[in-house]
């Protein structure tokens with residue numbers, strides 16, 4: 001959290017693949033919806049057109065996040081044109097593409113044993129609305145040592161905690177790292193691995209909101 005303890009963070013559910021997933025986000029008043037784009041290695045990858053169709057089921061107050069890995073300039077432009085609220089960038093940042101874009105960035109930091117924060121020009125830094133701290137391999141449900149977040153300077157940016165969160169560990173994660181937003185994908189997925197499971201979302205929300 002930007003300067004303080006946040007015991008009831010907002011929630012992002014990532015990797016939506018169908019209309020039913022989106023309707024569950026509305027039902028449980030989730031604040032952020034993530035769509036994995038341009039990354040065919042992921043089982044959650046959808047096309048921009050599919051994402052736009054799924055988004056029709058969301059309510060307007062839910063922020064949409066285009067989740068990408070090393071997106072090219074043309075992909076950043078496509079994401080902006082499609083009207084996503086934020087772009088989450090894992091891997092490398094195409095500075096030229098980002099220089100010319102106005103979409104706020106969530107910079108993903110895939111954490112192994114330590115957190116090394118990058119330095120950006122002021123122009124890019126100003127576009128970064130937050131950092132997503134995730135396990136080493138994105139979308140693999142891998143945790144990292146949440147206490148490492150104590151080692152970084154937070155500079156008024158949103159702190160999003162991701163990587164292997166689920167209903168059983170999210171409260172401990174919140175108490176350890178005090179994020180502004182908790183981000184989950186695998187931990188609320190159906191056992192078959194495709195689409196989100198209502199009972200897991202319900203339990204996750206209950207744990208986050210301490211209900």
Ligand SMILES: O=C(O)c1ccccc1N[C@@H]1O[C@H](COP(=O)(O)O)[C@@H](O)[C@H]1O
Pocket residue numbers: 014015034036039042043044067068069088090132134135138139140141142162163164165183184185186187
């Ligand atoms: O979900 C994916 O397949 C994915 C692919 C490429 C980049 C990011 C991806 N997911 C992100 O991973 C974290 C947490 O996921 P999990 O809960 O550990 O499964 C989240 O930020 C997703 O946006």
